[in-house]
Amino acid sequence: MQVPAPFEYERATSVDHAIALMERLGDEARIVAGGHSLLPMMKLRLAMPEYLIDINDLVDELQYIRFTEDEVRIGALTRHQQLLESDELAAIFPIFRDAEKVIADPVVRNKGTLGGSLCQADPSEDLSAVCDALEAKCVIRNSSGQRVVEMHDFHRGPYETAVEDGEMLTEVRIPIKPNSSSAYHKVERRAGDWAVASAGAAVTMNGDVIADGRVGLCAVGPNLTNVQPISDALRNQPPSEELYARVGEIAAANASPATDTRGTAAYKTHLAKELTIRSLRKAVARATGQEI
């Protein structure tokens, strides 16, 4: 059994309490939610926080999927399993169910959370790519109030986010657009493995053309992919295999993967293209009612 270094532990009774604890304890404190990234790192002694602030009791404040006219608001403590099982979410953003089906395994999904995934900011983490494709915004709270940041500003680099000491991610907001759909494709060596590479696409149709499209990529570089050239290439274009291929090339050109035991850089670059094509194809098919 791998055992962590000594640490102190407190259960937060409210978001305000958790933030107050973080302000008092400083940068040696870490929030634990699902714990499926933090606890393994602590057991391997890659992380040795002095304090853990457990927010698992904050279900009322932080665990929800709420729909408004023009956006979905998801509490940071919402579990993977809830994202996977929500039919309402799948109806509007099928990309969530696509991705959640291939994130880890049921044991991890029962505990792991949306907020934890985004804050871990692992370059191979699927939900960052999903939220990137969906133009999600992140709500960050501290003792003086809250601010809302775009995914691109939220995710600053590997294991680094816009959440500062004394702050916590509380909510993710995703805009709902008509005539839209999304899809996610992942290649892994085995079920539950981190992605060798993956891609998520979201498109909004205007009649026969793609009004707006975005692609989020995962595990093909240290940072979120620059999706702007992809969006530019898709804008107001009629969907076609040629278009997907062209956009796939752009995705590949924007990828900067490293060779590791999951695969060679060349292969991951190829996957950036191949999976971009596949996810775009499926997102358009869904948006145009040809496929569910």
Added chain:
Amino acid sequence: MTVTEPSANQIPTPDNNLNDQKPTGFGRMLRKEDPRFVRGLGQYCDDVTLPGMLHLAILRSPYAHARIVSIDTSAAEAHPKVKAVVTGAMLAEHGLAWMPTLSNDVQAVLATDKVRFQHQEVAFVVAEDRYSARDALELIDVEYDPLDPVIDVRKALDPDAAIIRDDLEGKTDNHCFNWQTGDDAATQAVFDDAEVTVKQEMIYPRVHPAPMETCACVADLDKVSGKLTLWSTTQAPHAHRTVYALVAGLPEHKIRIIAPDIGGGFGGKVPIYPGYVCAIVASLLIGKPVKWAEDRTENLVSTGFARDYIMIGEIAASRDGKIRAVRTNVLADHGAFNGVASPVKYPAGFFGVFTGSYDLEAAFCNMDAVFTNKAPGGVAYACSFRITEAVYLVERMVDVLAYELDMDPAELRLKNLIQPEQFPYETKTGWIYDSGDYEPTMRKAMAMAGYDELRREQAEKRERGELMGIGISFFTEAVGAGPRKDMDILGLGMADGCELRIHPTGKAVVRLSVQTQGQGHETTFAQIVAEEIGIPPEDIEVFHGDTDNTPFGLGTYGSRSTPVSGAAAALVTRKVKDKAQIIASGMLEVSVADLQWDKGSFSVKGDPTKSVTIQDIAMKAHGAGDLPEGVEGGLEAQICYNPSNLTYPFGAYICVVDVDPGTAEVKVRRFIAVDDCGTQINPMIIEGQVHGGLTDGVGMALMQMINFDEDGNCLAGSLMDYLIPTAMEVPDWETGHTVTPSPHHPIGAKGIGESATVGSPPAIVNAVVDALKPFGIRHADMPLTPSRVWEAMQGNHTPPI
């Protein structure tokens, strides 16, 4: 009684549990051990807790090769909960710094001069609890002087390579051993006049047994009696006891090894690891029980690996597909110490069966084993002593030949199989295959697969650019070591004892020398005894894993339990039955020759109303009144069985894969496994063993490798990096069987534990390579991850080492 043999894929229901036929003897019955396992009530080493027990943690080297300059333990010793900190230098004072390996090499218990692989044991801490022991490791300050590591096995023998084993007197290179088998000249002669020859380098990467339970022990040395009790994760408790006696100088009658429930061994729990010795030393030093339980990373990076062979295979054949000779040159990576758990005369295990299931004119193998700065080990992971490598070599090479001849690989195999009238068949490397009837097994697998239809489907798919592959392997295994004249571990002959005692009420206890790690001994051995003597399996207690209470034997590995201890169990039961027959003759007042045996009772021939059951006889044996002249009371016996030969199970496997042309992901769509392990004792347990082994095969073929960077850092130190296949990666296994009994085994049974691990990797790799045929690919090395398959499709295949 009509026994309905359910097909492998029928699902038992609560009302109709096809696997629970409650036989008195052979047949399907649920496992006797499962009620405790499915309730989570197994008792493993780490469940053992003794009063005053302390905890041991091991400090390991961050370097693969470095001289130890100094070790400062003072800060660790000052930790309030630490009881002792021990270094190699302290062990050396007592002559305990080095211990023998199972291959007559030596291995450091704790490094004294230098470390020779990353994560080698350097010091240990004993503390009041597990957390404090681990915390105190961080307080030990070791100064290392890093040396050049030898990581690339191909460069290990270079003149300028660093010498790893400078502890061995006069050692001037990294050569471990050379081993040859077969006839070099005769093989060369066949190659010289062969119409076709093919040659291919292939690599069996380093893999790991990765059992669910890691290694652990609790050592308790009683200060008063001087007796050591060691609860230990061992597949071979008796052999370990003798080795501890020889190493530690403890008298053997003062050592008791208890192997409690074991969560998987796969060969990884055959060796003696430094952690066990450290725990014994600690208990001796402190006078309290000491527990050592390694964590997952320690298990993956320091305990016995498997494989790690670079093999150059060659086949000489005629143009019409008659295989004439097989030759191979092997470079074997043995890590820093030669820790292979093979019989002494077999440094390469049973690799000599690389001639496969084919009738050859000649064969030859040359092997050089070398030391590298990697963890030691060598024979582990359900490999039947290196037969996994041998079968992979020959079955991959046969497909290479089929590619060259543009011949169907099934047809090529059928053309070359050893014929039934040739058994017992002596191979060109001197192995005597006991029995076999290969073609029906192969035909059955082809029929189950619908082989011709699959080939038609493949042709259609290729037209459409889809990548479908069909892979075959036909393997012959060699399991059940000894005989003792040929096979021993550190001088201990590979024969097994067994003891059977029938209680007065007709219940029985059978004591085995072998130890189960999940194979189902408590069920199988009860069934063997039941079949012989007619006592129902539920009335037979199987006792094992405690050296004070079981007869001597060499343990469970290399699929030897049923071939060796299973034979012992059958023969000891027959011995008891012979005595029962004499007692019965007295009870029925007829001569022994006039008695007829119907499983469970003796009756008078011609008068079935006059009969006594085995339970009646047991009571008589212990009861009042006289027994026949010269017969002692009681109903029990003990024997030691020395097998006259190995048993040679075999099988035909067919794998169907689909490869995604865009992502190069491999999907194993179907897998047909027809096994022949001779007489079947419990078909359900056999299927379970086969399922597990096939899943292992998918792991090795598609995803697993213990790899290192150029500095010797192990890159597979967690199950996030070293992948274990799940139900998601495997198909619904389609199993079948044929039965060709072993002629020399008392019940005709052969081992089955490793057949599927041995036979499945080549079938899967052959299927993937077959799928890639449109790319002109003749060979690709494991692990066939999506990336490696895609690189092969681009013409960039590179060996994994």
